Amino acid sequence: MREKQRFSPAFALALGAVVLASCALFLFCYRADNKYTAPRPVSEPGMTRIDMAWYDAHPFFYLVDGWEFYRDALSPGEFEGRQPDAHLYLGRYGGFDLGDPSANPHGCATYRTVLETDEIQRDYALELTEIYSRWRLWVNGRLVQSVGMGEENPPAPADSLAVFSASGGIEIVAQVWDDGHFYSGMVYPPAFGSPQAVGRVAALRLLFHGAACALALLTALLCVLAWLRYRFHRPYPALALLCLCFCGSAAWPLFQALGGRGQGWTVAERVCYYGSFLALVVIQGRICRVPKPVFWPACGLGAAVCAAVALQPLFPVSTAGPLMFYASCLGAYKWFTAAWLLGASVWGLCRGAEYSKPLLAGGCVFSCALVLDKLLPLHEPILLGWFVEMAGGVLLGLVAGIAWYDTVRVYRESTELQQQKALQEVRLEAWGRQARLQREYVHRTREQLHESRHRLTLVRHYLEAGELGKLSAYLEEITPQVTRGAPVEYTGNGLVDAILGVEFSLAEQGGVYVEYDCGRLPEPLFVADDDLTSVLMNVLENAVEGCGRLADPGERWLFFRLCLAGGSLTLECRNSAPPGTEDRTSKRDRRAHGFGLSILRGIAQRYDGELSAGRREDAYETVLTLYGGETEG
Incomplete structure (x- = not known):
């Protein structure tokens, strides 16, 4: 019987090291891979003054601050005499409601900012990460982008990257319409800088996300093949689902690069995001042997959350209050997932379940991601992923490693059992041959004993009759027939x-x-x-x-x-x-x-x-x- 695992001092120290390493990793990403902490010029309401000497050293930054917000769809030249409804930084609010629960989160609005440069003509690039959901973009009064507006001849391809030449002041105006997304308007800061620098960052982001998706898809394929081929009693279908959900949630930059737009892609990305939580609940519950009265309700809750995310666009709202409550429920489910991962690991650890220690460490990584995501709210990754996505990737690698290690171990044990079976068959065959030899020897011995009675009678007759010649000839005749084949x-x-x-x-x-x-x-x-x-x-x-x-x-x-x-x-x-x-x-x-x-x-x-x-x-x-x-x- 397997001895139960314990919270040994060494394991406690290792767990503490995992927590500290996770916090250090997320803090490093917050400082080095965050649009809000990356170097950028100092802004004032409605304007950003760029020191061109600084720009020559940093030809890439994000337009976070200095935005004016207007609730109507205004075009360049229509701002005279109009005061903005708000001065904001992008990412402060999730939509047109500006944080007011009673305001309408949908409709139309305009975002405007001015960049002050020198009088030298330069080429610039502006990358719009994501806007919900239709927009027109003007640069210095010239329409450079029109997405989802139905023009027969749009001024530029439906691409997130706009390249232009300018000097002096650069006015950027974005008209935005939305009528059903969870978010609305400009939520993510756009990238600005030289075309080479902006293009390089965009390419690196695609490279990272593409590699992660390819690895996840390969792992999912291997899990399906292992499940179909060997039928091991391990959660390979759930692991394949986790890989697919991770791929779907990390592939959004790839979809954008391929021209994928519309609410359907956004909903699919969010379903995959919360579907990965469901898959983690299933996998950890199976591995840690959580009792069914607890396991199935947790799975049902995860399935209900995924269904709610998929059906949310079908229920239009006129105020932002229901969307805020809905966002709070999703945040609570994230905390539930973290508590489940930790609790299931502790349960399995106390009952001697295999791999419960590494799973507990993975649950700590996920919990650290949630805590730091709340403590450091102004975070949007540049190249990598969000804290929760990174923790999900760690858990994905951990669970996949456990599954494959277990598969190799079971396969090796199965091979050893087959070899032992073959040796047992050889031993049985040897015993069988020996037994047959014993039976043949006993049978021959009985026959010889039976014949010996007759032979001895004849020998005695020759001796009594004095016929020694016949006796000698008879002995020569029967001597070669004596068998010495005893085992x-x-x-x-x-x-x-x-x-x-x-x-x-x-x-x-x-x-x-x-x-x-x-x-x-x-x-x-x-x-x-x-x-x-x-x-x-x-x-x-x-x-x-x-x-x-x-x-x-x-x-x-x-x-x-x-x-x-x-x-x-x-x-x-x-x-x-x-x-x-x-x-x-x-x-x-x-x-x-x-x-x-x-x-x-x-x-x-x-x-x-x-x-x-x-x-x-x-x-x-x-x-x-x-x-x-x-x-x-």
């Missing part, structure tokens, strides 16, 4: 005698002259029966095979010695063999054979033994010594 007791160990009897018999049938020197062996030996069978069968079969390669039957001989002394079992086998026999198989099919020496080496290692094999003058010699027995006598 030989080589060592006194039943298994060893059965194997030696069969192998020596096969060797003699192949024309091999056999000599042996075997001492008495106890029963049982300190060597396991499987290992003993493997040793004897490999050594003798290879020896007989080596003799068989000699063309002259008169040159075929085999000497075998087996004894137990001084706590060690020594096996020595010498056989005639043609020149050129080395430490490898001589069989034609080298892929199917040649494993004998590797098996013997493995057995020698298990018993701290020694193995030497090689050609000695005109013979091939194998000497194997195994330690672990008691001293004889």
Whole structure:
């Protein structure tokens, strides 16, 4: 019975190290991979003044601050005499409601900012990460982008990157319409800078997300193949679902690059995001053996959340209050998932479930991601992912590693069981042959005893009658018929005698002259029966095979010695063999054979033994010594 795992001091220290490492990683990403902490010019309401000397050193930044917000769809030239409804930084609010629960989160609005540069004409690029859901973009009064507005000849392809030339003041105006998304308007800060720098960051982001998606898809495919091929009792379908959901949630930049737009893509991305939480709940519950009365309600809650995310666009709202409550419910579900991961791991750890310790560490990583996501709200990644997505990737790798390690272990154990089964079949076959020889010997002995009565009667008659000539002739006639085919007791160990009897018999049938020197062996030996069978069968079969390669039957001989002394079992086998026999198989099919020496080496290692094999003058010699027995006598 497996001993239950405990919260040892070493494990507690390791868990603390995982928590500290996770916090350090997320804090590093917050500082180094965050649009809000990246270097940018100082802004004032409605304007950003760019020091061009600074810009030459940092030709890439994000337009976070200095935005004016107007509730109507205004075009360039319509702002005279109009005061903005708010000055804001992008990401402060989730839509047109500006945080007011009673305001309408949908409709139309305009975002405007001005960048002050020098009088040198330069090429610039502006990348819009995501806008919900239709928009027109003007730069210095020129329409450079129109997405979802239905123009027959849009001024630019439906791409997130707009390239233009400008000097002096640069006015950026975005008209935005939305009527049903969870978010509305400009939520994410756009990137601004030289076309080379902006394009390079966009390409790196696609590279990172593409690699993550490819790895997740490959893992999902391998999980499906393992589930279909081996049918192991592990949550491979849920693991494949986790990989697909992770891919769907991380692939949004790829969808944008391929021109995928519309509410359907956004909903699919959010369903995949919360579907990964459901898959984590299922996988951890299965591995940690959480009781069904707790496991199934948790799965039902996750499925309900995914259904709510998918159906949310079908329920229009006129105020932002319901959307805020809905967002709070989704945040609570994230905390529930973190609590589930930690609780399930502790449950499994207390009950001795396998892999509960690494899963507990993964749950701590996920919890750290949630805590820091709340403590550091102004975070939007540049290249990588959100904290929760990164923690999900860590959990995905951890669970996939556990599943594949377990698969390899089960496969190895299955292979070992098959090998043991094959050895057992060989042993049974040897016992069967020995039993048949015993039966044949008993049968022959009975027949000879029956015939001996008649022969003795006839011999007595010849003696009494004095017919010595007839007696002599009769004895010459019956002497060759006396059979000496009794089974030989080589060592006194039943298994060893059965194997030696069969192998020596096969060797003699192949024309091999056999000599042996075997001492008495106890029963049982300190060597396991499987290992003993493997040793004897490999050594003798290879020896007989080596003799068989000699063309002259008169040159075929085999000497075998087996004894137990001084706590060690020594096996020595010498056989005639043609020149050129080395430490490898001589069989034609080298892929199917040649494993004998590797098996013997493995057995020698298990018993701290020694193995030497090689050609000695005109013979091939194998000497194997195994330690672990008691001293004889």
